[in-house]
Amino acid sequence: MSSNRQFRQCIADSLACALRLGAFRLHSNCRTAFCERPAIPHPFARARGFLSGIARGCGKRCVPLQRLLRFFWAVSWSGLLLSYACASDAQVVGAGASFPAPALEGWAKAFARASGSAPLYRSVGSGEGVRRLTARNADFAMTDVPLTQTELSQDDLMQFPVVAGAVVPVVNLPGVRDGELKITGSVLSDIFLGRITNWNATALQELNPERRLPDLPIRVVHRADGSGTTFVFTYYLSRVSPEWRERLGIGSRLHWPAGAGANGNQGVSQAVRNTVGAIGYVEYSYAVQYDLATAQLRNKAGKFARASDAALHAALSSARWSRPGFYEILVDQEGDESWPIVGVSFALIHKSPKRRAEAAATLEFLHWIYAHGAPVARELHYAPLEDAALIGRIESSWTQVRDDTGKSIWTGAH
Amino acid sequence: MDWRALKRRFSLRCGALSASAVAAFAGLPTFADAAGSMQPKPNTDFRELIIKGERPEIAACLAAAIEYARHNPGFVAIRWSSDESDQAVMGESEMNGHLTRHIRMKAQVKTPESNAFFRHWQSMELYCEQPDDGIVRVSVKPAAR
Numbered sequence: 001m002s003s004n005r006q007f008r009q010c011i012a013d014s015l016a017c018a019l020r021l022g023a024f025r026l027h028s029n030c031r032t033a034f035c036e037r038p039a040i041p042h043p044f045a046r047a048r049g050f051l052s053g054i055a056r057g058c059g060k061r062c063v064p065l066q067r068l069l070r071f072f073w074a075v076s077w078s079g080l081l082l083s084y085a086c087a088s089d090a091q092v093v094g095a096g097a098s099f100p101a102p103a104l105e106g107w108a109k110a111f112a113r114a115s116g117s118a119p120l121y122r123s124v125g126s127g128e129g130v131r132r133l134t135a136r137n138a139d140f141a142m143t144d145v146p147l148t149q150t151e152l153s154q155d156d157l158m159q160f161p162v163v164a165g166a167v168v169p170v171v172n173l174p175g176v177r178d179g180e181l182k183i184t185g186s187v188l189s190d191i192f193l194g195r196i197t198n199w200n201a202t203a204l205q206e207l208n209p210e211r212r213l214p215d216l217p218i219r220v221v222h223r224a225d226g227s228g229t230t231f232v233f234t235y236y237l238s239r240v241s242p243e244w245r246e247r248l249g250i251g252s253r254l255h256w257p258a259g260a261g262a263n264g265n266q267g268v269s270q271a272v273r274n275t276v277g278a279i280g281y282v283e284y285s286y287a288v289q290y291d292l293a294t295a296q297l298r299n300k301a302g303k304f305a306r307a308s309d310a311a312l313h314a315a316l317s318s319a320r321w322s323r324p325g326f327y328e329i330l331v332d333q334e335g336d337e338s339w340p341i342v343g344v345s346f347a348l349i350h351k352s353p354k355r356r357a358e359a360a361a362t363l364e365f366l367h368w369i370y371a372h373g374a375p376v377a378r379e380l381h382y383a384p385l386e387d388a389a390l391i392g393r394i395e396s397s398w399t400q401v402r403d404d405t406g407k408s409i410w411t412g413a414h
Numbered sequence: 415m416d417w418r419a420l421k422r423r424f425s426l427r428c429g430a431l432s433a434s435a436v437a438a439f440a441g442l443p444t445f446a447d448a449a450g451s452m453q454p455k456p457n458t459d460f461r462e463l464i465i466k467g468e469r470p471e472i473a474a475c476l477a478a479a480i481e482y483a484r485h486n487p488g489f490v491a492i493r494w495s496s497d498e499s500d501q502a503v504m505g506e507s508e509m510n511g512h513l514t515r516h517i518r519m520k521a522q523v524k525t526p527e528s529n530a531f532f533r534h535w536q537s538m539e540l541y542c543e544q545p546d547d548g549i550v551r552v553s554v555k556p557a558a559r
Contacts, residue, residue: 127470134464143470148513149547151474154460226469238505249503249518253469323513324547 090357092119092365096129096142097228098264099283100163100345104142106376111368119365123264127226127252133157133348139355139362141348144228145252149324156351158401159325160394162369164316164383166284167232167341168307170272170292173199174214179306181295182207185240185332185340188297191218191279192237193244194258199277214277220259221271221280226252229265232343233281236331283343284312285381299340300332309381311339316383319344321390342383349401356403363398363410370395472502475517475542478550483523489554490524493535513546520557 094104101123112118121142124132129141134155147159169188171181183191187203190196196203199216223230231252238245248254262271265282269290272280279295284307287294296304305311314337315330330342347366353359370391377384385391398410459477464470476499483492502519522535537557544550 127467130470131464131467134461145471147470148474148515148544150544150550151460151470154457154474154477155464226467231471235506245505247503249505250471251469251500251502251504252471253500255497255501322511327513327546 090355090361091117092139092358092361093122094119094129094140094142094362095122095124095132095138096348097126097144097345098123098266099126099144099165099229099343100142100382101265102285102289102380103163103165103345103373103377103382106380107365107369107373110372110376111365114368114372115364117361119361123266125223125225125264126228126231130348133350136350136354139349139353139358140366142345143348144343144345145231146327146329146344146346147325147348148327152325158349158351158397159327159346160397161321161326161328161344161385161390162347162366163373163377163385164312164319164330164342164344165381166307166312166315166339167229167236167281167343168284168287168339169279169281169295169297170269170287171295172272172274172276172278173216173293174276176211176213176293178293179296180211181293182298182304183295184298185236189237189241189244192220192222192256192258193241193247194220197258216277219275219278220256221268221275221278222254222256222259222261223263223268224261225263227264228252228343228345229281229283230254232329232331232341235329236341239332281341288381297340299336299338300334301336301338303336305337305339307339309378309383311337312342312381312383314338315340315342321393326394351400352402352404353409356409359401359403359409363401367395469499469502471504471515472499472517472519472542474550475515475540475544475552478542478544478552479521479540479554482552482554488525490526492521492523492540492554494519494521494540515542515544515546517542517544521554523554 101121104121104123108119108121122132122138126141126143126145129138130143130145130147132138133141142162147157151157152159169183173181183204184207187196187207190203197218199218200213205213231250234244234248234254235250238248238250248257260271262268262280265286268280268282269286269292272278272282272292273290282290282292284294286292287307294307296306299305314335315333318333318335318338319328319330321328326346328344330344332340333342349359349362370385374384374386395410399408401409403409457477459480460473463473463476468476476494479492483489498520502517504518505516507514507516517540519540521538521540523538524535538554539557541553541555542550
């Protein structure tokens with residue numbers, strides 16, 4: 001990302017900060033090399049500047065104006081002091097995957113109602129989220145590309161799961177409704193490899209003998225940005241197709257052999273909705289939100305599974321969470337009901353955060369998600385983590401988050 | 415001391431106090447940042463690759479490749495284009511509960527044998543074997559034409 005774009009991003013974040021809190025305050029997003037100082041003058045300071053300009057023009061004749069100016073001087077400094085004092089009630093800033101974004105937005109709203117502090121989450125894709133966290137432009141990142149312990153240790157990062165969701169193939173085919181089209185992993189791989197290019201191809205027609213598929217070209221839609229949804233989807237394709245594994249492999253960003261790219265789950269959903277003959281892959285809640293037709297997928301047990309909350313939970317129940325950094329990718333799991341492509345959204349935080357207040361507020365927010373966030377997640381068709389033992393393990397790992405003096409920031413929920 | 419002088423002195427003292435309070439508040443984040451230098455040193459190559467927008471899942475391999483080229487007398491430098499990193503093929507295998515990532519990609523290297531004045535970049539195949547909690551093993555061999 002260019003420095004110019006980063007600067008614009010910083011200004012946008014500062015504005016968002018000012019609008020939310022009613023006053024400008026120093027913000028973790030403004031701590032980049034390009035925005036070391038407050039980017040926006042305090043509103044009172046701006047008014048004071050305007051009045052002093054007028055007062056200079058009319059000299060001693062404007063005594064009332066000068067009194068007003070003094071008043072503004074006093075108010076602007078006290079406003080600034082107040083906004084710094086309010087900064088102790090730190091605002092949490094997160095960035096990353098669009099996959100869990102609807103859940104994060106729901107949680108942020110509910111958390112704001114409960115605590116009075118509104119976390120800000122930017123849905124920018126997993127790759128960009130990791131980038132912003134590494135550049136210390138966010139307090140936490142959400143990623144569906146789990147990092148291995150080797151990667152986490154390169155930048156004193158910690159990783160833990162927050163929520164799971166299903167990745168579903170979505171189609172826009174005339175006469176085909178939600179859950180009617182049947183696809184296997186190898187056929188799906190051939191479509192995304194550009195080998196199957198028409199909807200009435202023999203391989204597709206054989207899987208769907210009960211309906212006559214239209215003579216339409218297949219329009220593949222994939223993600224253009226660095227995406228965890230792509231990582232999980234290609235993980236599945238690599239598992240079920242030897243050709244995919246050999247030619248393209250697993251990745252958050254790939255050199256796609258076919259199709260057109262769109263940004264975010266929102267972008268793919270819109271592109272599929274607007275293109276007849278399109279096929280794409282999105283997180284399940286986006287398919288529901290955009291009213292897209294999902295396809296049935298043959299799972300490891302050989303059964304065609306429909307995307308549903310039950311199928312998602314069936315896949316999640318097989319997770320072990322035993323690897324370092326809770327690394328887990330739930331594709332092609334056992335079970336008749338199991339949905340074969342399930343992604344887990346992980347939170348990433350620094351073990352040595354530079355801003356203690358923001359780090360403590362981040363952990364408080366994440367604790368709230370585990371304690372009270374399940375109903376919001378379920379409502380949005382995600383699978384929340386509800387295993388008390390797992391949550392206990394996650395929260396006890398937070399004691400590794402330490403401030404400059406080496407003191408643990410997390411001392412339990414308040 | 416008359417009332418006006420007292421008032422002026424008081425307002426001056428107030429002004430000085432508020433100015434120092436403002437300076438202290440404004441300076442707080444800076445001091446906190448300075449104290450932040452106590453944290454463990456991260457791998458700067460890895461951080462730079464991530465900040466440049468490299469794929470996070472192959473960044474540890476690429477950081478290890480830079481380190482490999484830096485310390486191997488057989489190489490002078492290594493580089494790759496964004497297209498080459500997008501074409502990197504990553505796979506995973508698991509043995510006894512331990513995960514290993516395998517990454518294969520094209521890169522270009524300069525070797526000491528190249529002409530000293532006109533060193534050409536040679537196309538190579540880069541391989542990384544990255545256990546989930548261990549050292550990344552890097553190997554480089556000439557790319558098949």
